[in-house]
Amino acid sequence: MPETSAIVLEPTNNFLSFVQSHTGENITSCYQCGKCSAGCPTAYAMDITPRQVMRGIQLGLKDEILDSSAIWLCVSCQTCSLRCPREIDIAKIMESLRLFSQAEGRPPAQREIAVFYSAFLQQVRLFGRLHEIGLAITYNVLSMHFFNNIKRLPALLTRGKLKLVPQRTKGSSEVRQIEARVKELERKSS
Amino acid sequence: MSRIGVFVCHCGTNIGGVVNVPEVVEAARHMPLVAYADANKYTCSEVGQASIRDAIREQRLDRVVIASCSPRMHENTFRRTVAAAGLNPYLLEISNIREHCSWVHSDSKDATAKAIDLVRMAVAKVARHESLLPKQVGLTKRALIIGGGITGIQAALDIASAGHEVVLVEKEPSIGGRMSQLDKTFPTLDCSACILTPKMVDVAQHPNITLLTYSEVKEVRGFVGNFEVDILKKAKMVDYVKCTGCGTCWQACPERIPSEFDMGLGSRPAIYIPFAQAVPNKPVIDIANCRYEKYLKWKETEEGPEPPQCRICEGVCPTEAIDRSQKDEIITEKFGAVVVTTGFKTFDHSVYGEYGGGRYPDVISSLELERLMSAAGPTGGEVLRPSDGSHPKNVVFIQCVGSRDDKVGRPYCSKVCCMYTAKHAIMLREHDHEVQCYVFYIDVRAGGKDFEEFARRAQDETGALYLRGRVSQIYQEGKNLKVLGEDSLIGRPVEIEADLVVLATGMEPSDNADLIAQKLNISYNTYNFLIEAHPKLRPVETQTDGIFVAGTCVGPRDIPDCVAHGGAAAAKVVALLSQDSLTTDPLTSIVDPMKCVGCFACKEVCPFNAIDEQVTRDKRTIASINESLCKGCGLCVVACRPGAVNLRGFTSQQLLSEVLTLVRG
C-alpha cells in the first residue's frame, strides 16, 4: 500500500457500508484467517491478497482497494467463497469492487485485463458471440501489445481452429438492443 | 377485609429515573383494599426489607405487593422478608416495573401510567391469594453418574468419599474415557495414563462405588431425590466372577478388528479389553465381530456360506469364564441425583473436501497422533506415517479444523487445540530431533495457568514455525502432501511440502448426547452440548432439579477444568444427598375432582410427566398431579377443557381479576 503516514481511522466508515449494502455481504464478520488467500490461484501475483482486500474494506481504505491489482487479478474461480469459514462471498465482493472502480473512472491497476474484458464485450456486441481473431485483434490494438499471441496464429490456422469470418447471428442485433436497454435502466436507477 | 401494603422501589435510577415513583405510591394509596403504600430507594437492601417487615407489623398488613424488578430476581428474597414478619410467604405479589416498564420505556408519563396499571393489577391479584404450604418428601441417598471419563471418575470419587453410594455407568468396556487415549498432558507433560490409572483403580476399589461398564442408561423416571433409572447391561459373554483377567483369551482370539481406542490405526481381537490399563481389567466379547457368534447367527437362517466355528477363547480360558448364555439385561435402580458426564468426540474431518475428505492416509487427526505417540499405541510410540511407515520430517499442523468455522456448522472455539498442538510440536521434536513442525493458526489461545509459557516453548525451544493463517487446501503430490496456506502476517501465499499433516480437530459432544438429555429432560444447544442452569452462577446444575452436568458434555474444556467441574457437580450432589428430606414448591397445579372428565389432555401436554391417573370412590378415572414432579408451568391449565385444573399462585380467578382490573380502568 502506497501510504506513507499512519492510517487515520474515522468513526464512520462509508466505504464499508457502501460495499456491504451493495453486495449484501457481511464483511465485518471476516476474522482475517486468510483461507481465501491461501487457496486463491492468483494471490501470488496480486499487490495485496484477498484477505487484505477484506481488511482494507473493514478499515475504509477505499483508494488502496479500488486501485489495487488484486481486484483485477481475481479470476472469479470462487474458491475463496466456497471455503470461507465465515461464509462471506469474497468472489462476489471482488466483482463488485471492479464495478465500483470502473464506475469511478479509476484507471485499472491491471490495464490489460480490463482492456481484454472490453474487447471481449465488443465482440459479443458485434457478432452476438465470440470471434477469436476479432477478439485478438481488438485486444492487441486496445492494449497496444500489437504482436501479442501472433506466434500462435500459424498453429491455430493450420488446425482450422480459427475462422477468419465471424459467425454473425441474429443475436448480435439483440445483444445491442439488450445493452441499450441495460444502459437505459442503469441510467434511470442511478 | 384485606389490608394490603404496597412497596414501590426506585432501584436507584433504574426505575426512579423513568417512572415517577411518588406518583405511583400516591395512586396505590387510593386503590381498593390498600392500607399502606410507601417507596424505597433499594427495596432489596437490608434497610428496604426492614421497612417492609416493620410496616407489616405496625400497619397489621396481611398481604403485600412489591413493585420492583422481575420476580426472577428477588421473589425468593422478598418471600423470606414477609415470612420473617409472620406472613405466609405466598401472600406476596411482585409487580415488575423495571424489566417490563422502566427499562423498555423512555417516556416518563407513559411509563408512570403503565407502572400504576401494573401495581393495580398486582393488588387485585394478591387480594385473592391464599396461604400455601410447602411439602416435605423423602430422598434416596445414592447418585448415578453417566460416563466414566475423567470428569465422571472425579465426581464418583468425591461423592463416594463423602459417604454416599454411587453407581457409575460407562458404555465402553472400560472407564477412562478420552483421557486414557492421550499420550502426555499439557502444560506439564505428565504421562496421561500415569495420572489417570490410579484414579481408575480407586473407582474400582472404592466400597461406595458400583461400576457398570458396557452399560447404558435407557430410561429415567421420577424427580429430584427419587429417580428411578433403567440401565441396560450389555451381555459381556464373560463371567466376571470367574474371570481373572489373565489375558489368555484375547491373546488367542484369531479375529482382528480396527481398534476404536487406537482410532483405527491398530487392531484388536473380538474378545478384548480396550487398552492394557483397562478398568475393569476383564474382557468382553464383541458379539458383532466374534466368529462363533457369527456362526450362531448364521445357524438361525442357514443363508449364505457357513462361517467357521471358532470358540478358541472357550478352549483356552483356564477358569471357564466364557459364558455365552449371557443376555442383555435391564436393571432398575433408585437414585437421589444424577450427574451427566458423557464427554466428547473429535470432529470428523472428512467433511473438509479441501483437506482430502479423509482420503489421504497421511492427513491425520490430532487424536490419531496421540495414539501414534503413545508407547502403548499401535506403533509402540514411534511416530510413523500411516501410508508407508516412514518417519515424517516435515510435519504441518492445522488449527481450528471443525472449530471457528460456520461453513461446517461449528462456530465455537474448542479451547484445547492450541495447547495440545503446542504439546505435539514439543513432543515430536523430542521423539526425533530432525523434525520440523509448521503450525498454521488463526490465534494462539493460551489463557490458563502456565499455558502461554508452554505455547511459547513450542516456538522458542523446539523451533516450530508458527504461521498465522488457515490452510485452504492439501493435496497429495507423489509421496508427500502439498499444503497451501497464507502467511497473513507478511501477506503472501505459502506452500509447504509435508510428510505428515495433523488436523487439530475440535470437540463435539459424544454421540447420543441429545438422546440422553431428552431422557433426563434437560436442554441442549444446537451442537448437542448440554445447557447448564446458569452459565456463570449455576454451572453444573440444570433446569431439572437433581440432574447435574459436568465436563466436556457441557462445552469444550481441558483436563484440569474437567476435574474441577466434576468436583463441583459432586459438591452439589453431596449437598443434596445430605438432607433428610426435600421441600417442594407449593406453586403446583391442582385438579378439581368434581370437574375432571378424565380426558387426560393435560397428560399429553405435561413436559414433566407429572400427571397421574387416579380412580375416585365413584369409580371415575381422573387426573391427579404429582406435586413433586410438577414445575408449575401451567400447560395443563390451558389444555383442560372443563377448567378442572388450576395453578396455585396463578389461579384462573387470580389472573382474571388482574385482567378485569386493567380493562375496567
Added chain:
Amino acid sequence: MHATAAEYDVSTRLVCQKLGVELRELEDWVCCGASAAHSTDHLLSLALPAHTLKQAEEKGLPLAVPCAMCFSRLKFTLHELENKDTLALVSGAVGKELSTAVTVKPMLQVLADEDIPLPIAKPLSGLKVACYYGCLLVRPPEVVGFDDAENPQTMDHLIERLGAEAIDWGLKTSCCGAGVAFARLDVVLKLSHRILSLAQKSGADCVAVACPMCHANLDMYQKDMTVKLGWKTELPVLYFTQLMGLSLGFSPKELLLDKHITNPLPMLREKKLT
C-alpha cells in the same frame, strides 16, 4: 465452439448421435458475456444469459451446456432470477417476460447419465486419465447444484465406464487461469503448469476436460511452459467427449484428435487405442 473448440463441438455431436441424445442448437444463442460482463456490468451479465435462457424456455427444452463458463453464468442467472425484483429488472433489459422454468445442465451431466447405455466398441483399457473439472462446473455448489465441489466424481465414473482408469488427484477443481490468458499469460502458464505437473506426477497419460476455456489453457501453452517453467514433457489434453467417441468406435480423425496443439496421437498409438 465452431472455431477454437471445434473438437469439442464435433465430438459432442458424434457422441450424442450414437447415444440417441437429440441435440438442437439454439439458433440465436448469444455469448453469456463471461467474466468480461460480470466484471464490468452486473445487469448486462444477467441479461445476456437470460436472453439465451428465454430461447430455451420458448422451445420447451432442457438446456445442455458444453462450456463450463456459460453453464456457470446461466445457472447463476437462474439463481438470481429467483428474486422477484431481479426478475422484473432483467425482463426489462431483455425485453421479454422471463421465468426460471428452464432446466440447465452441463453437457457432462447429460452424457454421464448412467441410464444411457454406452455401446462400447473399444474399451480404453490401460489408459490413465486425470479428470479435470475446473472451477465453474462445480462452484458455487448452492448455485450450480452439480456434484461435489471439492472432489467431483461424475467424469471419473464416466471415464471408468469407458474402460479407462480415472486417477485420484488433488487439483480436479483448481483454477487454470481462465480468461486472463491474453492479458497475463504468465498467470495462466503458472496455474496450468501446476495442474499438468500434478496430473503427470499422479500417473496420468492424459487430462480430460469438459470446458473449451480449460482446454485452451491446458493444451495451447505447453510449449511456452517448456520455455518459461521448464516443463519437460507433453501431456495431451482431451475433451471427455473425444474419449467417449474413441471408445464408441469413432476414428481419431472424426473426433478431430489431430487438431490439438499438444498432439495426443503418439500417446494413443502407444496405448494401442488408435
